[in-house]
Amino acid sequence: MASLADDGFSAARLFSQGVSYTYDDVIFLPGFIDFPADAVDLSTRLSRRVPLSIPCVASPMDTVSEAAMAAAMASLGGVAVVHSNTEPRAQASIVRAAKSRRLPFVSSVPIFSPASAPTLNDFAGHDYALVTEQGDSLSKLLGVAVAADAASPEAPAPVSEYMRPAPRSASASFDFEQAAAFLADEGLDYAPLVSEEGEVIDLITSKDVERIRSYPKLGKPSLGADGKFVVAASIGTREDDKLRLEQLIQAGANAIVIDSSQGNSTYQLDMIKYAKKTFPEVDLIGGNVVTIGQAQNLIAAGVDGLRVGMGSGSICTTQEVCAVGRGQATAVYKVASYAKDHNVPVIADGGISYSGHIVKALSLGASTVMMGSFLAGSHEAPGAYEYKDGHRVKKYRGMGSLEAMTKGSDARYLGDTLKLKVAQGVVGAVADKGSVLRFIPYTMQAVKQGFQDLGASSLQSAHDLLRAETLRLEVRTGAAQVEGGIHGLVSYEKKSF
Numbered sequence: 001m002a003s004l005a006d007d008g009f010s011a012a013r014l015f016s017q018g019v020s021y022t023y024d025d026v027i028f029l030p031g032f033i034d035f036p037a038d039a040v041d042l043s044t045r046l047s048r049r050v051p052l053s054i055p056c057v058a059s060p061m062d063t064v065s066e067a068a069m070a071a072a073m074a075s076l077g078g079v080a081v082v083h084s085n086t087e088p089r090a091q092a093s094i095v096r097a098a099k100s101r102r103l104p105f106v107s108s109v110p111i112f113s114p115a116s117a118p119t120l121n122d123f124a125g126h127d128y129a130l131v132t133e134q135g136d137s138l139s140k141l142l143g144v145a146v147a148a149d150a151a152s153p154e155a156p157a158p159v160s161e162y163m164r165p166a167p168r169s170a171s172a173s174f175d176f177e178q179a180a181a182f183l184a185d186e187g188l189d190y191a192p193l194v195s196e197e198g199e200v201i202d203l204i205t206s207k208d209v210e211r212i213r214s215y216p217k218l219g220k221p222s223l224g225a226d227g228k229f230v231v232a233a234s235i236g237t238r239e240d241d242k243l244r245l246e247q248l249i250q251a252g253a254n255a256i257v258i259d260s261s262q263g264n265s266t267y268q269l270d271m272i273k274y275a276k277k278t279f280p281e282v283d284l285i286g287g288n289v290v291t292i293g294q295a296q297n298l299i300a301a302g303v304d305g306l307r308v309g310m311g312s313g314s315i316c317t318t319q320e321v322c323a324v325g326r327g328q329a330t331a332v333y334k335v336a337s338y339a340k341d342h343n344v345p346v347i348a349d350g351g352i353s354y355s356g357h358i359v360k361a362l363s364l365g366a367s368t369v370m371m372g373s374f375l376a377g378s379h380e381a382p383g384a385y386e387y388k389d390g391h392r393v394k395k396y397r398g399m400g401s402l403e404a405m406t407k408g409s410d411a412r413y414l415g416d417t418l419k420l421k422v423a424q425g426v427v428g429a430v431a432d433k434g435s436v437l438r439f440i441p442y443t444m445q446a447v448k449q450g451f452q453d454l455g456a457s458s459l460q461s462a463h464d465l466l467r468a469e470t471l472r473l474e475v476r477t478g479a480a481q482v483e484g485g486i487h488g489l490v491s492y493e494k495k496s497f
Contacts, residue, residue: 008472011333011364020327023357024481029472031455031465040448041458044367045345046079047283047305050230050255053077053220054444055362055459057347059372060084060234060259063396067097068106068380072436074222074229075104075176081257081370082233088244091233092251099228099252100201101193102175104218104437105380109203111135112145114160123147127207128190130200131163137200141166141192144203169194172201173227176218180209216441224254232285234259237267245275255283257307261318263287264294272301288349290331292338299342307370308335309349316350329364336365340463355443359450363462363471372396377430378439385432393429 008029015021044055056078058065062085070080082094097106109126112118113135123129127147133139143163150156170182172195183191183206190205212218222230232255233248235241245256256275258268263286275284286298287307295306308331311319319325326334328351336346345367352358352371361369375381376396383394433439454471456462465471476484486492 008474010469011466011471011473012337012469014473014475015330015333019330019475021329021475022327023329023351023360025327025475026329026360026473027476027480027484028360028363028454029474030453031470033452033455035452035457037445037448037452039457040451042444042447042451043077044459045305046230046232046347046368047255047285047345048343049283049304050079050232052079052222052230052368054440055358055366055368055447056440056444057081057232057368057370058375059349059370060257061372061376062086063383063394064372064376064381066382067094068108068382069375069378069436070094070098070231071101071106071229072104072380073440074098074231075102075218076437076440077219077222078368078440079222079230079232079255081255082231082253084234084236084241084244084259088240088247091244092247095231095233095248095251095253098231100195100199101172102221102229103179103193103202103204104176104212105208107202107204107208111137111200112159114142114163115158117156117158118145118150119156120147120150123150128203128205129159130192130203131159131166132200138198140198141169141194141200144190144192167191170204171196172199175221176212179204180213183209211435212437215435215437218437219441224252226252228252230254232257235271236260237265237271241271242274242278245279249279249282253282255285255305257285258287261288261310262324263289263307264291264297269297269301272298272303276302285347287347289335290326292334295335295338295344299339299344303344305345305347306335306339307347307349308332308366309351309370311350329360332361332366333364340365340467355446356450358443358447359454362447362459363451363454363456363466365463365466367459373430375433375436377433379435380437386429388429392432394432396428396430 042054044052046052054077058069058073058080060081060083062083065080065082073080084091110129112129112131129145131143131145132141143166145159145163149162167188170179170191170193172193190203192203193201195201224230233253234257235244258271260268283304285305286303288310289295290310311325332348339346347368347370348361348366349370352369352374358369373396377394385392385394456465
């Protein structure tokens with residue numbers, strides 16, 4: 001008589017065959033549905049003590065995670081890890097900028113002094129600019145300059161000649177609904193955001209309100225005990241990273257990620273021990289790892305989370321160059337199966353191209369997924385859009401690319417002391433995806449539907465079903481992968497939402 005054991009494989013059996021599987025190599029078999037998709041609970045943990053509402057983490061890459069991404073991800077219930085490919089003071093400033101607000105965006109409007117004479121180009125595409133006594137965010141707010149009022153480039157006039165008096169300021173602690181209500185109640189088209197200490201944080205406009213209202217409704221944000229956005233940041237494993245660590249903690253970073261392509265090193269173990277001794281109140285995430293042995297060493301040293309993945313990112317060439325790594329599905333399952341016994345959440349880092357990959361990563365034991373290319377083409381990613389072959393794109397580069405290494409990321413690959421630099425990544429471009437405030441909610445809805453098909457009503461439920469061997473998997477042949485995608489059409493238009 002046929003039984004459950006005859007239908008598909010348990011994860012334990014499938015991943016014990018000495019084969020390195022990617023997400024596309026495996027498929028889950030459907031379970032039993034007795035709940036609606038909207039009832040699926042995606043709340044999770046980034047690390048031992050940092051809860052999230054959604055399992056999404058923006059990667060610490062200089063073409064992905066700065067202040068705008070950090071604010072947007074936190075407002076959605078996820079988190080961004082601010083990259084360390086910059087000076088420590090600049091990185092700490094990015095963390096502070098994201099945590100200084102409760103709005104889901106960073107407009108980065110320019111700030112001028114009254115004596116400055118900006119041209120229209122100096123407004124950098126913004127309709128407005130703020131005017132303060134010294135032209136910085138810490139001096140007294142004097143007014144607002146409107147780009148349309150700026151003089152011609154040939155004869156720019158001092159801002160003082162055309163700036164408008166500053167309207168009543170909104171509190172920087174306002175969330176989006178509070179700020180929108182403030183504009184409406186005051187009958188304003190724009191309002192500066194000012195902190196309790198008097199620092200000029202940003203500017204919100206009625207256009208911003210309209211734009212945010214056009215996106216899916218914001219869910220539960222990621223907030224720390226202080227009521228501010230949860231923001232993580234990365235450091236390296238060198239001696240000068242101890243100063244970087246201190247500055248990031250002072251800036252309010254809620255978690256620290258030790259950023260290394262191969263985390264099982266004496267350098268990382270020493271940094272973990274130093275950080276845990278010096279700042280025991282802050283969660284520390286180690287990695288990257290792909291094996292149980294690697295995970296065992298980092299957990300023993302005291303990490304509060306593990307980042308899993310080596311060579312699986314779209315711009316990473318580590319497996320090709322160094323012949324070291326592991327298929328991401330196998331890596332996530334193996335590491336998570338060990339880490340769960342030590343209450344250490346796992347971040348599945350890399351290999352995410354669409355919502356199905358997220359479902360697989362989470363169902364194989366990960367608590368969150370870290371994404372680079374998936375977010376890099378968004379409005380919130382650093383950099384400007386450009387056009388290539390008729391497509392609107394943004395630059396996206398691997399931290400192992402030679403271009404990124406010239407700014408200091410070679411330490412991530414332990415190459416900062418070497419005379420000869422060998423790239424482990426490339427520079428590319430990704431298509432414009434719009435705002436993460438729009439496409440991440442739709443992506444999470446797709447993930448909920450995937451969990452519903454599995455019969456898992458939450459991440460914890462999926463992990464329990466995996467361990468109980470109720471979740472069954474199979475390996476897909478090349479033909480099965482083709483059949484599982486779009487095929488047999490002369491042409492098609494693909495819209496996910």
